[in-house]
Amino acid sequence: MGTPWQDTISGERTGWRIRAANLNEEFAFAVDYQICRCGLGWVEHPHTLPQYQRCGLAGAGLAALRAENPGLLAHPRRPLP
Template identity: 75%
Template sequence: MFAVDYQVCRRCQRGWVEQPYTLLEYQRCGLASAGLAALRQEQPGLAWHTLGGHFAESKAFWDVVGVGVPGGYRQHPPCAHIG
């Protein structure tokens, strides 16, 4: 139902998410928000970012799920440790 690619660097205390995907029939039900929250809970203490730019239609999503999240899911290049 929901999937997301992610990488973490404990050395830099950063995590990156990319290409979140929710099946069409489950979109706008809070599943992606819950999935990202679960990921943050599994990987505590990280600032969260994305690798790529956000599509115009997804900007509102990232703005909402980034509230109160260190890093705010803003675009940030990967560190040299995860190359």
């Protein structure tokens, strides 16, 4: 794995992706996201396993999305945390 983050197509939402992190061979964190060509971004359903909560995974995952998409703006109704 060249990056700590894995991005896959969302099986629940057309046009959405899932950003996930696996630690110790188990799912640790995931969030659904969509980035529009217009420069707006949405995130929904962040989830972190209890043993990894409060360790900074969600913040790091969202920061990586922002870094990969410079100039990204949060949708006014669903802002990026």
